[in-house]
Amino acid sequence: MLSKKGGCFMKGYALIGKNKTEWRDFSMPKINPYGAIIETKVVSPCTTDIHLLETGAVDNPSLIGKPMGHEMAGIVIEVGSEVKEFKVGDRVLVSATQANFRSLEAQAGMSKLADTNQYWMDDPERGGTFVEKYYLLDADMNLAHIPDSVTWEQAVMTPDMILTAFEGVREANIEFGDSVVFIGVGPVGLMGVQAAAIRGAGKIFAVGSRQVCFDVAKELGATDTIDYHDSDYVEEILKRNGGPVDRVVISSGTEDSLSIALKLVKRGGIVCNLASYFGHSSISIDLEAWAFGASDKTIVSPLCPGGRLLMDKMLKLIENGRIHPEKIITHKFYGMEKIEDAMQLFINRDRSLIKPVVFFD
Amino acid sequence: MLSKKGGCFMKGYALIGKNKTEWRDFSMPKINPYGAIIETKVVSPCTTDIHLLETGAVDNPSLIGKPMGHEMAGIVIEVGSEVKEFKVGDRVLVSATQANFRSLEAQAGMSKLADTNQYWMDDPERGGTFVEKYYLLDADMNLAHIPDSVTWEQAVMTPDMILTAFEGVREANIEFGDSVVFIGVGPVGLMGVQAAAIRGAGKIFAVGSRQVCFDVAKELGATDTIDYHDSDYVEEILKRNGGPVDRVVISSGTEDSLSIALKLVKRGGIVCNLASYFGHSSISIDLEAWAFGASDKTIVSPLCPGGRLLMDKMLKLIENGRIHPEKIITHKFYGMEKIEDAMQLFINRDRSLIKPVVFFD
Amino acid sequence: MLSKKGGCFMKGYALIGKNKTEWRDFSMPKINPYGAIIETKVVSPCTTDIHLLETGAVDNPSLIGKPMGHEMAGIVIEVGSEVKEFKVGDRVLVSATQANFRSLEAQAGMSKLADTNQYWMDDPERGGTFVEKYYLLDADMNLAHIPDSVTWEQAVMTPDMILTAFEGVREANIEFGDSVVFIGVGPVGLMGVQAAAIRGAGKIFAVGSRQVCFDVAKELGATDTIDYHDSDYVEEILKRNGGPVDRVVISSGTEDSLSIALKLVKRGGIVCNLASYFGHSSISIDLEAWAFGASDKTIVSPLCPGGRLLMDKMLKLIENGRIHPEKIITHKFYGMEKIEDAMQLFINRDRSLIKPVVFFD
Amino acid sequence: MLSKKGGCFMKGYALIGKNKTEWRDFSMPKINPYGAIIETKVVSPCTTDIHLLETGAVDNPSLIGKPMGHEMAGIVIEVGSEVKEFKVGDRVLVSATQANFRSLEAQAGMSKLADTNQYWMDDPERGGTFVEKYYLLDADMNLAHIPDSVTWEQAVMTPDMILTAFEGVREANIEFGDSVVFIGVGPVGLMGVQAAAIRGAGKIFAVGSRQVCFDVAKELGATDTIDYHDSDYVEEILKRNGGPVDRVVISSGTEDSLSIALKLVKRGGIVCNLASYFGHSSISIDLEAWAFGASDKTIVSPLCPGGRLLMDKMLKLIENGRIHPEKIITHKFYGMEKIEDAMQLFINRDRSLIKPVVFFD
Incomplete structure (x- = not known):
């Protein structure tokens, strides 16, 4: 020591x-x-x-x-x-x-x-x-x-994991009963699953690849776990949900993530990006998924917030057994x-x- | 028969x-x-x-x-x-x-x-x-x-109890960790407690008078039950919460309810009325509680909504075990x-x- | 005939x-x-x-x-x-x-x-x-x-020009005194300039290339006209505004427009796309302008709405001499x-x- | 001196x-x-x-x-x-x-x-x-x-007159083409008329009693001036508007003002109070006008805000000739x-x- x-x-x-x-x-x-x-x-x-x-x-x-x-x-x-x-x-x-x-x-x-x-x-x-x-x-x-x-x-877990995830879910503006996809279920994605569950989501799809994450996702409120190694996982989500979902939160991203999220989300829905894309100069948006510019799909990209008030609120969620x-x-x-x-x-x-x-x- | x-x-x-x-x-x-x-x-x-x-x-x-x-x-x-x-x-x-x-x-x-x-x-x-x-x-x-x-x-339970309560909680715009008081915990108030819990509330005070309701309130997410027969129940809530709460939902009302709610809620907070006041011609607002007109306290009074989309969403909450x-x-x-x-x-x-x-x- | x-x-x-x-x-x-x-x-x-x-x-x-x-x-x-x-x-x-x-x-x-x-x-x-x-x-x-x-x-002019532009400005959520850039000042862009002016914008930059459009833009509320043929027009806007603007509305777009808009808008700001991008399969986002995914810049892409209520409202604006x-x-x-x-x-x-x-x- | x-x-x-x-x-x-x-x-x-x-x-x-x-x-x-x-x-x-x-x-x-x-x-x-x-x-x-x-x-005129009025209009959340009544057209009410006009209101009713105020109200954007000494002025507004209005802003109030405002506003509308009610202990709400508690009429009561950012924004409106x-x-x-x-x-x-x-x- x-x-x-x-x-x-x-x-x-x-x-x-x-x-x-x-x-x-x-x-x-x-x-x-x-x-x-x-x-x-x-x-x-x-x-x-x-x-x-x-x-x-x-x-x-x-x-x-x-x-x-x-x-x-x-x-x-x-x-x-x-x-x-x-x-x-x-x-x-x-x-x-x-x-x-x-x-x-x-x-x-x-x-x-x-x-x-x-x-x-x-x-x-x-x-x-x-x-x-x-x-x-x-x-x-x-x-x-x-x-x-x-x-x-x-x-x-509060100052970054919870606050990043909860800010994302807040910006995703989930309404009661909404279907939500989480692309990436590392620690932020999992806290997002929890946030979505206590924000009133209906179906929650957790997209990842590791069983350890899937197990925790289920405990925290995911209704479906999806392995992104399955080549048709986007279609599988659309099928299980009976069409595009209301919200998508990306917490772990590749160059394709934004386009995949836009394919998954319905018109009028929201894509919230929490992932960082270092090492690249640009990321592309599939124009068909974006309805060539008139999709009514909103893209938000919030940074983790901070300060005493928000930490107090999050601690109250833990203290009262909500999360x-x-x-x-x-x-x-x-x-x-x-x-x-x-x-x-x-x-x-x-x-x-x-x-x-x-x-x- | x-x-x-x-x-x-x-x-x-x-x-x-x-x-x-x-x-x-x-x-x-x-x-x-x-x-x-x-x-x-x-x-x-x-x-x-x-x-x-x-x-x-x-x-x-x-x-x-x-x-x-x-x-x-x-x-x-x-x-x-x-x-x-x-x-x-x-x-x-x-x-x-x-x-x-x-x-x-x-x-x-x-x-x-x-x-x-x-x-x-x-x-x-x-x-x-x-x-x-x-x-x-x-x-x-x-x-x-x-x-x-x-x-x-x-x-x-969906078309009136859930939809009235969830509309109220939606209009109350509860944010993660917020403290919420429910004045009245009959069936709509109790569904409101549930709604607040899955909308991310922190502390939830259930104000009523019957043990059968308090027991269900606790099961559905209330952190505190308060008997309104206690003459100092407003002060008790303020004390337990460490000051005024973020949101108040009235589901069972008397002529005093609006003023009591305004006393309980913090400036910048929201009072949502779901109660009906028949048999009276007017209801009064305590001016001190309303900061003489500049309180930044918002009062909403939503009617129960309906339609297929909202019922579908609520049924998804039941189907997925959220409520x-x-x-x-x-x-x-x-x-x-x-x-x-x-x-x-x-x-x-x-x-x-x-x-x-x-x-x- | x-x-x-x-x-x-x-x-x-x-x-x-x-x-x-x-x-x-x-x-x-x-x-x-x-x-x-x-x-x-x-x-x-x-x-x-x-x-x-x-x-x-x-x-x-x-x-x-x-x-x-x-x-x-x-x-x-x-x-x-x-x-x-x-x-x-x-x-x-x-x-x-x-x-x-x-x-x-x-x-x-x-x-x-x-x-x-x-x-x-x-x-x-x-x-x-x-x-x-x-x-x-x-x-x-x-x-x-x-x-x-x-x-x-x-x-x-109402069912498409006004309604498309006003929907864009509504989704751009302009607040009193905000600085706004319009990329493209054809008929929809010009109606957008008018909408921004009567929605309370402060500085309004009209980016285009034709004098006929600039003249109308000035009449409808633009404070600055900018020729996009000037190679440094983005820097010119940033300079005149004293930094990034609050909102950008794209009504005429090329493959670069979204990235240019993200460069122009401040963190916390909104980019509203009204342009159509046919003939391409994807459009790219400059990652530096998007803060590598955590920019707090929102991108919306509304389609023109319709219906009697909205047309009535727009006609009231014309009838009362607002537009x-x-x-x-x-x-x-x-x-x-x-x-x-x-x-x-x-x-x-x-x-x-x-x-x-x-x-x- | x-x-x-x-x-x-x-x-x-x-x-x-x-x-x-x-x-x-x-x-x-x-x-x-x-x-x-x-x-x-x-x-x-x-x-x-x-x-x-x-x-x-x-x-x-x-x-x-x-x-x-x-x-x-x-x-x-x-x-x-x-x-x-x-x-x-x-x-x-x-x-x-x-x-x-x-x-x-x-x-x-x-x-x-x-x-x-x-x-x-x-x-x-x-x-x-x-x-x-x-x-x-x-x-x-x-x-x-x-x-x-x-x-x-x-x-x-900015730190109190403009900021109080503009905060009120912001909280009243006026949408393009909305009809708005201002009860009281003293300096704050008049700045409210101006704010409503540049926020996109359609018809603006200025309720007062002095010609000097009516003249300025017209210059700043009012479409109709109404003398509250006319016993049927509420009915007159409802008639001219073809039914209840979308928004009411009270800047000068008596004990009746809130009930009058609730009578004037449509269900789903907003009443914004900017008046102070000193010398009284309570103010009453007419229950019929409030639909006995389920009116979907929202009441807000904002205090004047301040700070550099907001003052900068208001000064930009003056500087650019908007107000x-x-x-x-x-x-x-x-x-x-x-x-x-x-x-x-x-x-x-x-x-x-x-x-x-x-x-x-």
Whole structure:
């Protein structure tokens, strides 16, 4: 196990370059009056971390040398003088998107576009959540109290997995009884299945390829599981549904996904894209599926939102037993240094993996 | 048991006057090309029927002499020449609101306001659903196929109980994690609790007075049950919720309900009224609760909608195990003549009653 | 001039094949109880007609041998027995999209997808509006009374030009003060400019190439006109607007249009496509402009709607002086046979043409 | 004229008690890093000021002794170290509602409910805008640059008159061609008429009693003016409109207004209340007009919003010639001390008054 340093240093798991990481000591930040420092209790690596690792963060060179990670929960150990809602000792969830709410984007209801999360920012003093102690700029706006009955592992599924999926389902505007297809049932897709079920969907098709995901999809509300290796899976969905579906959510995408989604969805329906398409310059839309431009099919592409209010709402869903994010956790590690093992599962494309968590002690 | 007449007569349970009903023979209608005749399998009396009975339908004198009732399911026994989607032998649900979809109201998305349901219309040849054989004007628009896995008793909860409640919850526009209060947990209120739970509510407060309703409320998703006989129940809700709630749905109302709802709901929140206020000329709004006119509290008051599409969607929720309307049925009767016994439960204000159904054979 | 035939024949301008038309006699239809026959007073050819002519209607072979056209207004000369709202002698506007409102599509608020307009249907007895007398199936649903103060030429701009443009602007959901770009300022784009101006847009950029269109765009509310031949026109718009715009409406499109629109629109904004992309199998989306899938940019693609209610609303805008569709009419012809001359303007790509009308007498 | 003091004192027009005001010297505040000080150029008294004066601010005793006023524009003379978007010398508009955007209310899109405007706050150092120099807490969030082509008097109509009215019209969700009634055509009602016209309304009924208001209403887009002294004015509107209207906006209310509005609006329509009802404990809803609770009539009651983004949008409407707020200004005064004369117009219920402005030099 790594020795935990006291004083003004803390250990972090830093990205060094393409496929290279390193444990480094980082100096403790001096907090601003609105800030807080959180002792990390649990983190969860994500495919975005792997993407950054495997590309060496070519699109965000400022990330090199900084701690990785953006999903975490922990305990408040220091707060700035102006922090009103949080105090030392509180169990808290940290927002993955840490907006500057004093922004025109926030005034427009799009705070997520005013992200100041250090993970992404060009600020040498800031970094990700794979550290012993994590500093954030605006505690009152970007932390949330974890209710007693919510576990650490449930909590850490919230800032990215749940919020991305639930934002997608919200934007997909599912109505009571609607049929919905999820293309991709990794952790975000599975949380989407859960979201659709508690948003009132009727039939839910989970499109994937792994039995471990299908099993969880069924538990979370899918009515049908579909293997995309079957060459006629689009026709199979259309047949089982008795025609095109009301909504499609893409959480794992290839160059064909948008066109497939447009084929699956009915006119007047909505396609919600949650997938990232890196490494390509364009993606195409099949014109026949798009009715040559007059399809009345809407395409939305929401980014994960954040902030205290939304995290509070999601935590209420867990607290009241409406959703069960712990079901997507397939691997648990104990000890900060096990972040490496958790990352390795992604790198190996381990077919038993849905989502890992790493408890720091 | 009543003898069932063949040929051109059918038995019906008619409203004759204030607190007076009678079994009468009605002549069989001649159907139009778009119409259908349904052999009744199950009906359910409702508080609206009792209201009409106890007032002698003072506001709708044309109802006198006609069969009562508006909730039913049955089997198609005759269809007009232009009916495309239904055939003799089909198990079908009948819409309580039977819109004329060829209307400007329907073009405006408010087909429910172009209701041609015979129960309400000033047409001597038309009547309610408490008859052996029921005639409706437009089968393709106002019937729905009952899926094999949906029972008669589940189905008959759909046209009024489910559709009224789900319309209310839809108009209340509940967002993930929202806190919701239901004032009144009779059958519509309970279906509202269920609707809120599968629409993503967090905390759900069920306000009522009877244990039988509280028990079902808990099963359907309520987190808290509140007895309105407790003088401080409004404060109790505010305390448990940590402040005003996001949404309030009134399904059973008194002259105070709207003001109480406005006290309970937060600014920016929505109050949805599903209650009827007969016997009064006005209802008042507490101005302080309404912030003297600038509260940003929205008040909606939706009528039950109908039509095939919505019934199909609701039936999909039952078919896929999302909702459990059978839980609100407390009394089952067998034999058409038992409609009288079912009605008597309402008249007696039987405290064990939530919702009765009467199977015709 | 063509001789007008009485009795049971009427003259029509029929599509015969690729680049081939012919004047033919059509037998008068026998109307159904809900139908009506309209004596044509004015029609307007449209680019869709030209597309059908130049391709020989390859995608709709049933159109061959039928009258062309879908924009018209006229006088009622016969109504079916069940028609309630229209009588012989009424000045009426005919819906271009003639929905069957007795359909699940209409119940879903998408009546336009249940189009029974004879122009498009596989019914040998039905055809387009370039005829002396036009038969429609459902008068009460698909006609609208033309107010006295509205001229024939204003009226005939309604069923396609105005309704397509206004539906686009409605779906673009313009908010007060929003900046909007119109890519393409032909007749639909210009009506879009007008719609945006009376929907509360701030800055309106009209992107086109012809001075005649720019002049009308300015009159109808454009603040800036932009020539797309300027290689840096996208940058010019971004500069003048001080960054990306709130909304983009594409009414005239090439393979690049969708990507250009995504470059122009801000995150959180909406791109509305009204253009048709025939002759291609796919259209591409620039991934950088789409933020690799997480752009929060919404893409909508509405079809022209129809029906009496919407036409009534649009006619109210003309009647009350809110909009001035007559400004897009550049050419007027008198005499039914002049349809040929009007069509020729399109075929010649006449640079002075925005929209022609042909009065039948 | 009042002598303008330099140094650390500034003159202000303070509320002292019921019907009592006084010119006082206030010490200059020390600004925080996000704050700014604005030299006042123009203010406008409003009925809210008169209400506070005539009641002695019984409901807000902390206002006693402070400067009055909340509508102003001026020139930046000092900015805090963290202010990024404004500098000394800028012409700026000051938000009437000065939200703390670092709040859960703002995260919920309701920043107006987190108002920190000193006018309303229990902070002895803060006050209204009727001062030589005005201090606000968060310049980047609550100021807006006034475009060169926008005059001071146009600008000062924005923070309350325009924003209240436009918020009301936005919440009334007017669709193209809708008929709208404005009950009350004082300055907010008139700006509402303008808003409705540029939001796409068809017929606009302006209900009031003074010719000066009717004249401006016509200029701003009203199609019909209605005197509420005519005993049958409700019937007159219903007759002219051919039935109930789509939307009603109440900007000036009595105890009957809500019931009248519900009588005027169609089922499925919206009533938007912008009026304040002080001095009463409740307001009643006519149950017949509300269809006894199932009317599908929505009631909204929005407060005036604020913030830079919205002010920017409104200023763009002025800058681009879409709206003409200067038309509601009936009285102009020059010299700060003339605030008294402007206030007197309200006190006298001067029938020629719509809205006054006071230029400070």
